[in-house]
Structures are given as C-alpha cells and as structure tokens.
Amino acid sequence: MPPSIPQFSQLRQWLAPATGDDVRAALTGKRLDIHDLAALLSPAAEQFLPEMAARSGEVTIQRFGRTTQIYAPLYLSNFCINRCAYCGFAAGNPIPRRKLTLDEAEAEAMILYKRGFRHILLVSGEAPKTLGVDYLEAITLRLRDRFAALSIEVQPLDEDEYDRLFKAGITAVAVYQETYDRRVYDRVHLAGKKCDYDYRIGTPDRAGAAGYREIGIGALLGLADWRAEGLALGLHLQWLRKRFWQTAFTVSFPRLRPAAGAFEPLVTVSEKNLSQLMFSLRLFDPDVGLILSTREEARFRDGMLGLAPTRYSAGSCTAPGGYTSGEHDGEQFSIGDLRTMSEVCSMVAAKGFDPVCKDWDREFQTQGNSTAAPSIQQV
Amino acid sequence: MQIILNGQQKNLDHNITLSTLLDSLNLQPDTMVAEINGRIIKPGSYPQLELKDGDKVELIRFVGGG
Amino acid sequence: MLSIADTSFSSRLFVGTGKFASSSIMRQAVEASGSEMVTVALRRVDLENPADDIMTALDLTKIHFLPNTSGARNAEEAIRLAHLARAASGTSWLKLEVTPDPRTLLPDPVDTLKATEELVREGFTVLPYINADPILALRLQDAGAAAVMPLASPIGTNQGIRTTMQVEIIIAQARVPVVLDAGIGAPSHAAQAMEMGADAVLVNTALAVAGDPVRMARAFKAAVEAGREAFEAGLGRQSKTASASSPLSGMLTADLNFIQA
Ligand code: SF4
Numbered sequence: 001m002p003p004s005i006p007q008f009s010q011l012r013q014w015l016a017p018a019t020g021d022d023v024r025a026a027l028t029g030k031r032l033d034i035h036d037l038a039a040l041l042s043p044a045a046e047q048f049l050p051e052m053a054a055r056s057g058e059v060t061i062q063r064f065g066r067t068t069q070i071y072a073p074l075y076l077s078n079f080c081i082n083r084c085a086y087c088g089f090a091a092g093n094p095i096p097r098r099k100l101t102l103d104e105a106e107a108e109a110m111i112l113y114k115r116g117f118r119h120i121l122l123v124s125g126e127a128p129k130t131l132g133v134d135y136l137e138a139i140t141l142r143l144r145d146r147f148a149a150l151s152i153e154v155q156p157l158d159e160d161e162y163d164r165l166f167k168a169g170i171t172a173v174a175v176y177q178e179t180y181d182r183r184v185y186d187r188v189h190l191a192g193k194k195c196d197y198d199y200r201i202g203t204p205d206r207a208g209a210a211g212y213r214e215i216g217i218g219a220l221l222g223l224a225d226w227r228a229e230g231l232a233l234g235l236h237l238q239w240l241r242k243r244f245w246q247t248a249f250t251v252s253f254p255r256l257r258p259a260a261g262a263f264e265p266l267v268t269v270s271e272k273n274l275s276q277l278m279f280s281l282r283l284f285d286p287d288v289g290l291i292l293s294t295r296e297e298a299r300f301r302d303g304m305l306g307l308a309p310t311r312y313s314a315g316s317c318t319a320p321g322g323y324t325s326g327e328h329d330g331e332q333f334s335i336g337d338l339r340t341m342s343e344v345c346s347m348v349a350a351k352g353f354d355p356v357c358k359d360w361d362r363e364f365q366t367q368g369n370s371t372a373a374p375s376i377q378q379v
Numbered sequence: 380m381q382i383i384l385n386g387q388q389k390n391l392d393h394n395i396t397l398s399t400l401l402d403s404l405n406l407q408p409d410t411m412v413a414e415i416n417g418r419i420i421k422p423g424s425y426p427q428l429e430l431k432d433g434d435k436v437e438l439i440r441f442v443g444g445g
Numbered sequence: 446m447l448s449i450a451d452t453s454f455s456s457r458l459f460v461g462t463g464k465f466a467s468s469s470i471m472r473q474a475v476e477a478s479g480s481e482m483v484t485v486a487l488r489r490v491d492l493e494n495p496a497d498d499i500m501t502a503l504d505l506t507k508i509h510f511l512p513n514t515s516g517a518r519n520a521e522e523a524i525r526l527a528h529l530a531r532a533a534s535g536t537s538w539l540k541l542e543v544t545p546d547p548r549t550l551l552p553d554p555v556d557t558l559k560a561t562e563e564l565v566r567e568g569f570t571v572l573p574y575i576n577a578d579p580i581l582a583l584r585l586q587d588a589g590a591a592a593v594m595p596l597a598s599p600i601g602t603n604q605g606i607r608t609t610m611q612v613e614i615i616i617a618q619a620r621v622p623v624v625l626d627a628g629i630g631a632p633s634h635a636a637q638a639m640e641m642g643a644d645a646v647l648v649n650t651a652l653a654v655a656g657d658p659v660r661m662a663r664a665f666k667a668a669v670e671a672g673r674e675a676f677e678a679g680l681g682r683q684s685k686t687a688s689a690s691s692p693l694s695g696m697l698t699a700d701l702n703f704i705q706a
Contacts, residue, residue, distance in 0.1 A: 027696065031617065035679070053699035242620045245583050271704045303703025385489040404490075410498035411490060412533035417525075419532045437489060439529050441499045443471060444486025444515050445461025445600070445627075445649030 002202035003239040011228040018042035040280035056279035069311040071119040080125030082192030118358035119149040126155035144169030148358040156203040162210035173207040174216030180232030181224035208244035222256030222265030250289035278308040297336040314344035380432035411440035450591040461649025478662035513540040520560035565589035577608035596627035603630025632668030639672025
C-alpha cells in the first residue's frame with residue numbers, strides 16, 4: 001500500500017490559517033507535528049526567516065556536527081523512454097544520446113576517485129531495456145570496493161531488483177516524486193511509465209523493503225505550490241520513517257530555473273522560498289539528510305552551509321562521459337556552481353566545517369558481500 | 380494408584396476419569412483448564428479421560444493479575 | 446478511537462485485576478474505571494480453597510480479557526502459559542511477560558523477542574511487556590507484536606514515568622499502539638502518559654492498594670480522558686502560545702544577506 005498524500009487543495013487548507021503565533025510555537029517546540037510544519041511553510045513564517053535559519057542551524061549542527069558530506073553524480077546514460085515536460089533527457093528531444101560502456105563508466109568513476117570522491121551517485125535516464133539491472137549490478141560490482149557509498153538515481157525498480165542491487169553493493173536509492181500534486185503530475189508527465197503516479201510513489205517503499213541503508217525522496221521545485229509540496233514531503237517522510245526505521249532518509253529539492261529555450265517553470269520558487277523549505281524540514285525532522293546540489297549557485301550554497309543542508313555535490317557534470325571529455329554537451333540541467341571539488345571543500349573548511357567524503361567503511365558492513373565479485377576482466 | 384495433582388501426591392481409585400476428579404474437588408470444568416503430562420486436555424474429553432498411575436495433572440484457572 | 450489488532454476500545458485505561466482485597470471490590474473498581482480491557486494471570490487452582498473464578502466475576506460481554514504470562518522466567522515457560530491461557534479463555538490475546546529477576550520483575554528483552562516470534566507464528570495477538578527500549582519496541586513490532594507495553598518505572602514502585610525520554614522515542618517511532626505499563630502510581634502519572642501521546646495505560650497496584658479502589662478507579666478514568674483530550678487538543682501548541690507576548694526574545698537570528706531576492 002503506497003502512502004496516500006492528501007490533495008493539494010487540502011494541504012493548502014492546513015497552510016492557510018497559520019499565524020505568527022503558530023510559527024513562534026513551532027520555533028520553540030521540541031517535537032514538531034505536521035501542523036507545526038505547515039506553520040513554518042506558511043507565508044506567516046516569512047518574517048521569521050532569520051530566526052528559522054538560526055534554529056535550523058543549531059539543530060543541524062547538534063545532529064550532524066560540524067561536517068558536510070560531499071558527493072558527485074556519475075551520469076551513465078541519457079536515454080529515456082519517458083517524456084517529462086521539464087527534462088532535457090525526455091524521449092524525442094533532439095540531444096546526442098549516449099550510454100557509457102562499463103569500461104567508460106568505470107573510467108569516469110576513477111576520475112572522481114582520483115579527485116577524492118568516495119561517494120558517487122549513479123544517474124541515468126529511465127530506459128530499462130537500454131540500461132537495466134544487469135548493467136547496474138555489473139558496474140556496482142566493479143566499483144564497490146573503491147567507494148564507501150554508491151547511490152542510484154535511475155528508473156524505479158521492483159523489489160527483487162532492488163534486492164539484487166543491494167546485495168551487489170548499492171547503498172542508497174534516490175527516487176523523486178517530482179511533484180506530489182497529482183493534477184500537475186499528470187500534466188507534466190506526457191508519456192512513459194513515469195505517468196503512473198502511484199507506482200512511483202510506492203518506489204521508496206519497495207527500496208525500503210529491500211533493506212537499503214538510505215533512501216532519498218524529493219520534489220522538483222517549480223512545478224506546483226512549493227509550500228504544499230513541502231508538507232507532502234513531510235508526510236511522505238513521516239510515512240517512511242514509521243515503516244523503515246532502520247533506513248536513513250534524505251530529501252532533495254532540485255529547483256527548476258528559467259532558462260532560454262528550456263521548460264518554463266510553472267511556478268517561481270525563489271532562493272528565499274527554497275531556504276524556508278529547507279529550514280522547515282530540518283526543524284520538522286532533525287535527523288533527515290538535506291541535499292543541496294550544484295544546480296544552485298555558489299553564493300547560495302556557501303551561505304546555506306551549516307544552516308540546514310547536510311550534503312553537497314561538487315564538481316558535477318550531468319552529461320554521460322563528461323568527466324572524461326570535459327564537455328558539458330547533453331547535460332540534464334545546467335550547473336549553478338561550477339567550482340571543482342577541492343574548491344568546494346576549501347570553502348567548507350574555511351567556514352569551519354569538515355568536508356566528509358566517506359561516512360563509513362564498506363568492509364565492516366554485511367550487505368555488499370552477498371554477491372560474489374567476478375574478477376574485473378570477466379564482466 | 381498415585382497421581383501428582385498441582386504438585387502434590389494424591390491417591391486415587393483406579394479407573395477414575397478427569398470429570399469425576401473435578402466433581403470430587405467441587406470444580407467447574409468451564410472455568411479452568413487441565414494439563415496432563417504437559418498436554419492440554421480438550422474440555423469435551425474430560426468424561427472419557429481415564430487417569431493413569433503416575434500422571435502429572437495440572438489444574439489451572441485465571442486469577443487476578445496485572 | 447484506540448484500535449489494537451483491529452479491535453476498537455473506547456476506553457484507553459487498561460486495568461489489572463491483581464492484589465485487590467476481594468473479587469467484589471475488584472469488580473466494582475473495574476466497572477468504575479470504564480475499562481474494556483483487563484489483565485488476568487494464570488495460576489494453579491488452590492485445591493484447599495477453590496475460590497470464585499475471576500471470569501465469573503467480570504462481565505465478559507463488555508470487557509476483553511487479556512491473560513498474562515506472569516511468573517514465566519523464560520520464553521519456554523511463557524509459551525507454555527500462553528497455550529494454557531488460550532485453552533482456558535478461548536482468546537488468543539496475550540500480555541507477554543518474561544521476568545527472570547524475582548526482585549525487580551524487570552522483563553527479559555531477549556526471551557521476550559523469542560517468545561513473541563513464536564507466539565505470533567502460532568496466531569496469538571501478542572502485547573509484550575518491555576523495558577522502555579525503543580529498538581526493542583521496533584524489533585517486536587517487526588516481529589508482529591500487536592502493541593508494545595513499555596514500563597513507566599519498575600512494577601509496583603508507583604514511581605510514575607521515569608523513562609520519559611525513551612517512551613517519547615517509542616511513541617514517536619512505533620507504528621503499533623504504545624500502552625504504558627507498570628509504575629503508574631497516581632492519576633497524574635496516567636494523565637502525563639496520555640499527554641505524551643501514549644495510546645493507553647495499564648494500572649493495577651495503584652487501584653488495588655488505594656484507600657477506596659472504586660473512587661480511585663473513577664479518578665484514573667477521568668485522568669486518562671483528560672490527558673488524552675489534552676494530547677489531541679495539541680497541548681504543546683497551547684502552552685507555547687502563552688509566551689507569545691515576548692516574541693522570541695533571546696532567540697538567535699541568522700544573517701541571510703546571501704539570499705538573492
Ligand atoms: S526526468 Fe528522468 S524520466 Fe523524465 S525525461 Fe528526464 S530522465 Fe527521463
């Protein structure tokens with residue numbers, strides 16, 4: 001049974017009556033409920049943004065210490081069978097298509113490894129026949145001994161497929177609902193399996209059942225009312241926490257930005273809105289990981305450090321093969337923070353935080369030993 | 380013959396059934412449960428169940444408890 | 446309304462039936478409490494003195510019977526008692542207690558989990574009595590327990606809730622109902638448990654040893670209702686609003702000049 005998220009019209013009714021007193025109450029309360037979250041996301045909270053930021057920063061440092069996790073995405077393929085109105089990889093878009101061979105993917109990973117990354121996020125468009133579980137398993141077996149954490153952001157899979165990849169050594173699954181507003185969801189997902197809202201929203205449950213250490217959810221900001229989207233994310237998180245208490249959760253908030261010739265966001269979400277959203281979720285769920293990617297500009301990322309986010313990508317290229325070629329053609333979205341990993345790490349350190357590339361050692365965990373590793377030549 | 384009833388030795392005539400034993404003790408069968416040699420006895424079978432020498436009989440019922 | 450294993454209860458007060466001066470006082474106290482769930486224990490029939498049976502003392506059309514396994518020191522003994530309880534009561538509901546230490550009667554987490562796994566397999570509706578250990582509560586939930594019953598303080602101590610931090614975590618995390626058990630010595634403790642968001646409380650000694658158990662039962666009934674009402678009304682929010690006249694004085698603010706308008 002997938003989580004049932006109320007209609008956005010209903011969520012807006014939770015947001016509407018929030019007053020300054022409700023925001024104050026949420027800011028000083030210790031265990032926040034969904035109505036506190038609504039207050040923090042409401043327009044009434046906007047005048048409290050500096051207080052929210054300070055409180056959010058306190059909680060973040062208390063729970064995560066003075067550390068920031070660093071990772072990089074590795075784009076495996078930009079083939080996609082879906083047509084999402086907002087995405088450059090959408091089927092039918094006239095872009096150069098490429099799927100890395102296993103050797104090419106490994107070479108890309110090794111470039112990241114040499115730059116110091118120990119956590120990589122394997123990303124691909126959704127084209128199961130082009131890039132399926134066999135491929136993902138093979139690349140995982142090649143990489144797992146060198147990377148402490150291997151996450152995937154690929155098409156939604158079934159539980160037995162998640163199980164297979166978990167045993168091979170994938171540590172985390174990210175799958176974003178994009179928008180929790182069904183009406184908008186139907187409007188922007190024009191073709192492909194992704195049109196099925198319920199299958200997608202049930203995906204984190206399937207990954208949870210397979211035992212993943214971490215699951216990421218998220219919403220693409222710019223499609224629907226971001227305040228209601230934030231409430232929906234809170235509800236989804238609450239649902240998942242009750243079911244999968246052994247799993248850590250992260251939330252991402254990729255923000256659609258207006259760009260020439262590209263998809264025009266349906267609603268505008270400003271940096272101020274995004275920060276309010278992140279502070280609210282931090283106060284609602286002190287332990288949730290919050291990700292701020294290179295979509296956002298360096299100035300904003302630097303300012304947000306320590307206030308709510310716990311994980312930054314760095315030195316990202318979102319085109320398959322981009323690390324090897326140095327080219328950004330065929331990217332999924334353009335980058336707002338173009339600094340290299342070491343530049344980002346220096347910034348983090350200069351602000352008094354420790355950039356963490358490796359959270360744990362695979363050697364001491366029981367998951368990735370289940371599938372025997374073939375020798376690299378065999379694959 | 381001898382049985383052990385709730386931990387105590389008890390002398391009984393031969394061929395006595397569980398029903399007869401409960402009657403002789405003034406116990407209502409529907410408010411308790413009997414276990415013989417570790418096996419729970421179905422209430423319906425009390426009248427047919429003949430006790431044997433050496434049986435360990437436990438008669439148990441609910442009492443107040445928290 | 447409280448629901449455990451698909452059964453609904455309009456009262457959130459569970460009552461234990463031990464230690465009362467007489468079974469008639471016990472019956473009156475249970476009635477006055479409004480409870481719909483009472484716990485009972487299994488013991489050998491006292492052959493010298495076969496007193497009235499407790500099942501006949503209670504109106505079982507209104508009240509669910511929750512046999513416990515008190516006296517069991519390990520999983521094996523608890524499972525045997527469970528079988529007897531099911532045979533004697535016809536219900537497969539069970540309050541699982543495994544208490545190897547006769548002095549404190551603190552529950553054994555390892556054997557409680559073992560017994561829960563086995564009894565759930567056998568179709569029992571298991572409500573395990575546990576120390577207020579959040580991970581144990583979740584492990585039991587995963588093993589199929591229908592509710593968890595963490596202790597407020599060691600049984601019979603009447604100390605109230607001494608496990609607040611852990612109980613709060615259990616309430617926040619558990620998917621199954623949380624019934625606070627043991628150590629609830631006064632109606633204020635019961636109200637506090639309900640205000641924290643516990644789904645129900647179980648009270649025994651505090652009633653049984655009260656000067657007037659029937660009036661005390663009424664007091665607990667009122668306290669549980671008041672505490673629940675407060676919880677549902679959003680207690681925290683009200684008390685926090687009361688300080689709104691001094692708007693967040695002393696609260697830090699962060700400089701957000703980096704944000705582009
Ligand atoms: S968002 Fe994902 S599924 Fe949609 S078109 Fe882009 S790559 Fe494909």
